[in-house]
Amino acid sequence: MVFQKQPFMGISVNNLTLAETEAAIGQLIDAKQKAYVVEVNTDVLIKIEEDAYLRRITDDADLVLVDGQPLVWVSRLHKRPVKEKVSGSDLSLSLCRMAQEKGYTLFILGGKDGVAAQAQAKLEAQFPGLHVAGVYAPPLGFEKDEAELEKVRRIISDASPDIVLTCFGCPKQEKWIYENYRAIDARVFLCAGATVDFLAGNVKRAPKWISSIGMEWFYRFLKEPKRLFKRYFVDDMKIIGLIFKYRKQ
Numbered sequence: 001m002v003f004q005k006q007p008f009m010g011i012s013v014n015n016l017t018l019a020e021t022e023a024a025i026g027q028l029i030d031a032k033q034k035a036y037v038v039e040v041n042t043d044v045l046i047k048i049e050e051d052a053y054l055r056r057i058t059d060d061a062d063l064v065l066v067d068g069q070p071l072v073w074v075s076r077l078h079k080r081p082v083k084e085k086v087s088g089s090d091l092s093l094s095l096c097r098m099a100q101e102k103g104y105t106l107f108i109l110g111g112k113d114g115v116a117a118q119a120q121a122k123l124e125a126q127f128p129g130l131h132v133a134g135v136y137a138p139p140l141g142f143e144k145d146e147a148e149l150e151k152v153r154r155i156i157s158d159a160s161p162d163i164v165l166t167c168f169g170c171p172k173q174e175k176w177i178y179e180n181y182r183a184i185d186a187r188v189f190l191c192a193g194a195t196v197d198f199l200a201g202n203v204k205r206a207p208k209w210i211s212s213i214g215m216e217w218f219y220r221f222l223k224e225p226k227r228l229f230k231r232y233f234v235d236d237m238k239i240i241g242l243i244f245k246y247r248k249q
Helices: 018-030 042-050 052-060 069-077 088-102 115-126 146-159 172-183 195-200 208-212 216-223 225-233 235-245
Strands: 006-008 011-013 035-040 063-066 105-110 131-136 163-167 188-191
Touching (some): 011 063, 018 035, 018 063, 035 042, 035 088, 035 172, 042 235, 052 172, 063 069, 088 188, 088 195, 105 115, 105 146, 105 195, 115 131, 115 195, 131 146, 146 172, 163 195, 172 188
Parallel strands (some): 035 188, 105 163, 163 188
Antiparallel strands (some): 006 011
């Protein structure tokens, strides 16, 4: 099953709404097709520009979604408008609702110790009947430990979930999925970043009106200024050059 993509900032993305994305993932699950979904925001785009391996992973993804209102505006500026922002956090909640309705199962991978279990408890309370088949938080550096990698593969395969929310941050989650998803008994893997913290209630998301004006990043910065200053005010400034670089793509 192949979904149409269009050029955007040096990669190809799926031009889908949140509802259309949910439907596409439902089709993949029903077809029992192994697949993975990449979310692309400003930070990820900059990493892709500097990491050929991450670019290949993104190019090979079954679905590539634009996560960031400013990037939606850039797509309009480039005359290839994307319908709407589809964030990992919004999509995760949408998939939980779909899983509740259709009986799909969910696995939450990542986060600090205990956070995924908190997310599970909140989700099962919010969506009665939702089956979270398992949660696991691998130790720091697990991606370099073959024994731990095998343990992760086994734990997920034993649960055999339809959806795996993978929350390691970029590019660790993308690279781990790409290198492991075919060896795991699960259907669709979603690169979900910090979603586990939002689902657990440990980090508050920006109000919708702030997201709609493209300022969710600034809201997050105000919550964690020391951690996010360099990312938002130094590293992510490289996006300006990329906007001009790919304006005639």
